[in-house]
Amino acid sequence: MKKFFSNLGLKLQRFMYGRYGTDQLYRALIWAYFAIMILGLILGRAIDIKIYTVISIIGFVFIAFAFFRVFSKNIEKRRKENAKWLSFTAKIKKYFRIRKDRWKFRKTHIFRKCPKCKAVLRLKRIKGNHSVSCPHCKKSFKIKVFF
Numbered sequence: 001m002k003k004f005f006s007n008l009g010l011k012l013q014r015f016m017y018g019r020y021g022t023d024q025l026y027r028a029l030i031w032a033y034f035a036i037m038i039l040g041l042i043l044g045r046a047i048d049i050k051i052y053t054v055i056s057i058i059g060f061v062f063i064a065f066a067f068f069r070v071f072s073k074n075i076e077k078r079r080k081e082n083a084k085w086l087s088f089t090a091k092i093k094k095y096f097r098i099r100k101d102r103w104k105f106r107k108t109h110i111f112r113k114c115p116k117c118k119a120v121l122r123l124k125r126i127k128g129n130h131s132v133s134c135p136h137c138k139k140s141f142k143i144k145v146f147f
Contacts, residue, residue, distance in 0.1 A: 019071050020078040025085040029066035033059050112143055 036059040044052020072078055098120055102111055109122045114134040123132060126145060133140045 018073055020069060020073070020075050022070055023078070023082045024089075025082045026066050026069055028085065028089075029062050029069075033062040033066065036062060110145060114139060115141055 036055055040052050040055030040059065044055065069078055069081070098111075101122065105122060108125055110125050112121050112123060112132070113119065114121060114137060116139040117134060117137040119134060119136045121132065121134060123130070123143070123145075125147070127147065129142060129144050131140060131142055
């Protein structure tokens, strides 16, 4: 029995050779599938069975695309898809990270945007007029801290 499972593992490895496999977009599609199916169960039972059918079809499309990507041999195209997904999620993560930092450092720092490159700068909360140089674009500008 032990030999059967080790041979099965080797056969699976040989089958997956040259195929793309899993990545962050695959995980997101799987989570989206589960969320859609739970939503379908809740709405389908509460409103109408037709809604459950439509939501189930949408969920099936998500899971089918996820498995298509896993078994695909067009690795370069799957990498580009994943790169687009990562750049999209990076913007969302950056937004929430800035919000978290603003809350965490609200008593000791102030946050200002650079007028040239729009980068968010964290500056110590020291009362008075200050000259600030942006570390990204090297532009100097003046700010006034009131409290």
